[in-house]
Amino acid sequence: MSTTDASLGDAVARQPHGQGPGTAGVPPSWWWRALRWMGEANLAVVTFLAVVFGLFVGAILIVVTNSATLHAWGNFGSAPGHALNVTFSTLGGAYGALFCGSIFSPSAVGHAVSTGSGWTAAFTPISETLVSATPLILAGTGVALGFATGVFNIGGQGQVIAGALAATYVGFGVHLPIGIHLPLVVLAGAAGGAVAGFIPGILKARTGAHEVIVTIMLNYIFLYLLDYLLTTSPLQQPGQSNAISQTVPTTARLPHLFGSSLRVNLGLIIALAVAAGASWFMRRSTLGFEFKVIGANPSAGKTAGMDARRATVLVLTISGALVGLAGMSTLAGTDFFIASGYGGGNGFNAITVALLGRNRPIGVVLGSLLFAALSTGGRYMQATTSIPLDLTSVIQAVIVFLVATPALVREIFRLREAGAGKILLFTKGWGG
Amino acid sequence: MKLELTGITKAFGPLVACDGVDLTVEEGEIHCLLGENGAGKTTLMNVLFGLWHADAGEIRLDGKPVRFADPGDAVRRGIGMVHQHFMLVPVFSVTENIVLGFEPVRRFGFLDRAKARADISALSREFGLDVDPDALVENLPVGAQQRVEILKALIRDAHVLILDEPTAVLTPQETDGLFKVIRSLARSGRSVLFITHKLKEVLAVADRITVMRLGKVVGHTTPTGTSEAELATMMVGRSVELVVSKQEANPGPPVLELEDLSVQDARGLTVVDHVSLAVRSGEIVALAGVQGNGQTELAEAITGLRPITSGSVRLAGQDLTNATPRQALRAGIANIPEDRQVDGLVLSMPIRDNLVLDVYDQEPYARFGARDLARVREDGERKLTEFDIRATSADLPVATLSGGNQQKVVVARELSRPVRVLVASQPTRGLDVGSIEYVHHRIIEERDRGAAVLVASSELDEVLALGDRIAVMYRGRIVGVVPPTTSRERIGLMMAGVEMAVAEEQP
Numbered sequence: 001m002s003t004t005d006a007s008l009g010d011a012v013a014r015q016p017h018g019q020g021p022g023t024a025g026v027p028p029s030w031w032w033r034a035l036r037w038m039g040e041a042n043l044a045v046v047t048f049l050a051v052v053f054g055l056f057v058g059a060i061l062i063v064v065t066n067s068a069t070l071h072a073w074g075n076f077g078s079a080p081g082h083a084l085n086v087t088f089s090t091l092g093g094a095y096g097a098l099f100c101g102s103i104f105s106p107s108a109v110g111h112a113v114s115t116g117s118g119w120t121a122a123f124t125p126i127s128e129t130l131v132s133a134t135p136l137i138l139a140g141t142g143v144a145l146g147f148a149t150g151v152f153n154i155g156g157q158g159q160v161i162a163g164a165l166a167a168t169y170v171g172f173g174v175h176l177p178i179g180i181h182l183p184l185v186v187l188a189g190a191a192g193g194a195v196a197g198f199i200p201g202i203l204k205a206r207t208g209a210h211e212v213i214v215t216i217m218l219n220y221i222f223l224y225l226l227d228y229l230l231t232t233s234p235l236q237q238p239g240q241s242n243a244i245s246q247t248v249p250t251t252a253r254l255p256h257l258f259g260s261s262l263r264v265n266l267g268l269i270i271a272l273a274v275a276a277g278a279s280w281f282m283r284r285s286t287l288g289f290e291f292k293v294i295g296a297n298p299s300a301g302k303t304a305g306m307d308a309r310r311a312t313v314l315v316l317t318i319s320g321a322l323v324g325l326a327g328m329s330t331l332a333g334t335d336f337f338i339a340s341g342y343g344g345g346n347g348f349n350a351i352t353v354a355l356l357g358r359n360r361p362i363g364v365v366l367g368s369l370l371f372a373a374l375s376t377g378g379r380y381m382q383a384t385t386s387i388p389l390d391l392t393s394v395i396q397a398v399i400v401f402l403v404a405t406p407a408l409v410r411e412i413f414r415l416r417e418a419g420a421g422k423i424l425l426f427t428k429g430w431g432g
Numbered sequence: 433m434k435l436e437l438t439g440i441t442k443a444f445g446p447l448v449a450c451d452g453v454d455l456t457v458e459e460g461e462i463h464c465l466l467g468e469n470g471a472g473k474t475t476l477m478n479v480l481f482g483l484w485h486a487d488a489g490e491i492r493l494d495g496k497p498v499r500f501a502d503p504g505d506a507v508r509r510g511i512g513m514v515h516q517h518f519m520l521v522p523v524f525s526v527t528e529n530i531v532l533g534f535e536p537v538r539r540f541g542f543l544d545r546a547k548a549r550a551d552i553s554a555l556s557r558e559f560g561l562d563v564d565p566d567a568l569v570e571n572l573p574v575g576a577q578q579r580v581e582i583l584k585a586l587i588r589d590a591h592v593l594i595l596d597e598p599t600a601v602l603t604p605q606e607t608d609g610l611f612k613v614i615r616s617l618a619r620s621g622r623s624v625l626f627i628t629h630k631l632k633e634v635l636a637v638a639d640r641i642t643v644m645r646l647g648k649v650v651g652h653t654t655p656t657g658t659s660e661a662e663l664a665t666m667m668v669g670r671s672v673e674l675v676v677s678k679q680e681a682n683p684g685p686p687v688l689e690l691e692d693l694s695v696q697d698a699r700g701l702t703v704v705d706h707v708s709l710a711v712r713s714g715e716i717v718a719l720a721g722v723q724g725n726g727q728t729e730l731a732e733a734i735t736g737l738r739p740i741t742s743g744s745v746r747l748a749g750q751d752l753t754n755a756t757p758r759q760a761l762r763a764g765i766a767n768i769p770e771d772r773q774v775d776g777l778v779l780s781m782p783i784r785d786n787l788v789l790d791v792y793d794q795e796p797y798a799r800f801g802a803r804d805l806a807r808v809r810e811d812g813e814r815k816l817t818e819f820d821i822r823a824t825s826a827d828l829p830v831a832t833l834s835g836g837n838q839q840k841v842v843v844a845r846e847l848s849r850p851v852r853v854l855v856a857s858q859p860t861r862g863l864d865v866g867s868i869e870y871v872h873h874r875i876i877e878e879r880d881r882g883a884a885v886l887v888a889s890s891e892l893d894e895v896l897a898l899g900d901r902i903a904v905m906y907r908g909r910i911v912g913v914v915p916p917t918t919s920r921e922r923i924g925l926m927m928a929g930v931e932m933a934v935a936e937e938q939p
Contacts, residue, residue, distance in 0.1 A: 286793040286801050288787070296778045299775045300774070300776060301789070306758070
């Protein structure tokens, strides 16, 4: 960092401890410490700046791919004010649509407040965001549990399919009152994912087969297994030539939380409960501690008497079970039947939100909400402006890229290095 | 070539590893750089070798200021370095290793093996560096590998040779051989910079001595003008006990009994070969031997970390052959592993968690599968004081501690269980003198409390200081068990594989 580059991090860093505003010897005030904290490359700051930078890259793409703004910039010499105007209105329109489509639209809320009706329309965007976030939270927590313990579960796709498949069979195959049927469907989803996670777990423990390879290969196995089963008579919807499954009855569906027209459902509560449980598990349980030790240094764990092989099998099984719940949550929450390639996107995005959430359940919840908001808002943006949905994928990719490379964010924004242990490089332990 | 370092300063963040260091090595001089781990010796050498750049200060060769961009640059200017960990390709021959990166070539870029061999033979003869140029490096003993490293530097025409802790891996006899080589190098007009923390060697080989402590030079002296005690005081900054004081052992019945124990490594080679040994309550058996002669594997077999192919391990009659590590430690075996950073600690985790790595799931640290974090924290803080671990808080990651304090964390954890057998492998490797004293005292305390103690060490000083009996291992076998009054020479011969009876005949 050269001394001519003045920056926030630099300016704050140049002030020695306790010698900022005020006199030496006086402990630094809370706002001074807050300012220091913000100039430091810690988790929250890096993630926030990654989002800011992602939106910035998106803005550039909008400007250079929009004919109106390009035209205006072409005439920048004669009408500079116009170029800026067009740019700001285009960006405002795009990001405004992104917000309205994912959180709420001020006009719709205003309409609802003044007329007393139309509340459903006002809450639809946020409901849709929560619906999209639900499977991401579940699968992301599952994947994060593995990552936090040094196990790279890349098999989200296969485990989502396994969970959804098991839940579908139990959903249409048995007939019970909802109070029994629904819990069984939920458990089936977890069990399906658990089996899909147990396979790479036992293979790794017994033979040393690397879970990354095995889980990726299992993705294909479950993908094509689903395709095959969808052509068999018990699963395929009768009277259909399309390869789609039977529909599950209402007793196997997750009830809506706020009336029939908002799709947000019990799955969200399950997802938040799972995230909270996982958080407790990792921080407080003896098994979670064992997993963390084995993940960080299996040799030390073994020397201290832990069973690394058992831990490997358990981590992958539990991780798979949570990812399986994600497949169940979309099946029983919004879709009610499955088709070829079901839920694969959630399986992969789970890896992304786990990364974004730094493998912590609370982080996964926030990351899932951000990703879900970008997706649902992006669809609205595509519908109301000429900007394609793919733009949000670019923004998501930039965010993840930067979160995975904290050193790059530190360089871009010229932050000070965070204290020891505050930031962990995500890719640590990949070679395991 | 005369080497002068003046005012070398190198800082890593707030840590000043070298602080205005002055050092002059005259032509043809053997200069010893003495200091504890962390005194800044290695940093200084890395600056000299062009691996790091000094923040301030100057390097002069024969009076001319130089600046090395990288190690290649330093080599071209006549600096040679033999690292503590050898940089050799095991599957290459001696000749190939020596000329690697510096190959004499014939026309069209063909390797000129004949010239390479001739050059190497000439150098070997000149300095008494005896190696077979056609042997594969992986088949050579450590001492010979070191000679290959020295030849590597010489063939690149090194006039200043840096040896970083060269004796750590050698038997006493091999060390004597190395000293002869060093002296002949000095006679030929080359300058040798010998880095070590072993006082005896400094006095044996040095022309002049520079002592470093905490990044600063604390004194220059010569072997005739000083003594071991004085050097130790300079190095540590206070007077130290060079010999551990301990009472006569008062052994009870055998507690740890190894019978005909054999262990194989991952490649199926026998690394522990029919070892029988009994360690009695209240005694320390020191396992002597050059590194890599099966001591590590024997310790791992006792603690359940390595499968036993034949024979048995018994603890006070209870069979622990092929027990799991957990069964072994719950039966009362405490284990101080050889590599604390790999096997002993989870560096990224807090001190307090590392202190309960073995009992995290037991009361009072956990109940019904939930950890009692308050209890773990409280206990951690208490153990900082109890075991003299220098840290401001037990919440800090172990990685932030010095090597000595890291080892104290391991010792604290292992000795917090009821101990009937203590197995310690290289318990003081890489530690500062203060921590060595501390660890030795703790080990003797356990003995006096009635534990059966087995200490594996490749440091002869440690073996002689701690052992009530000394078992010498060579190629997986115990070649003899001798009392600690045995001469260093005899133990040295046994470490080189000479049977006890034969060793006894030596003067």
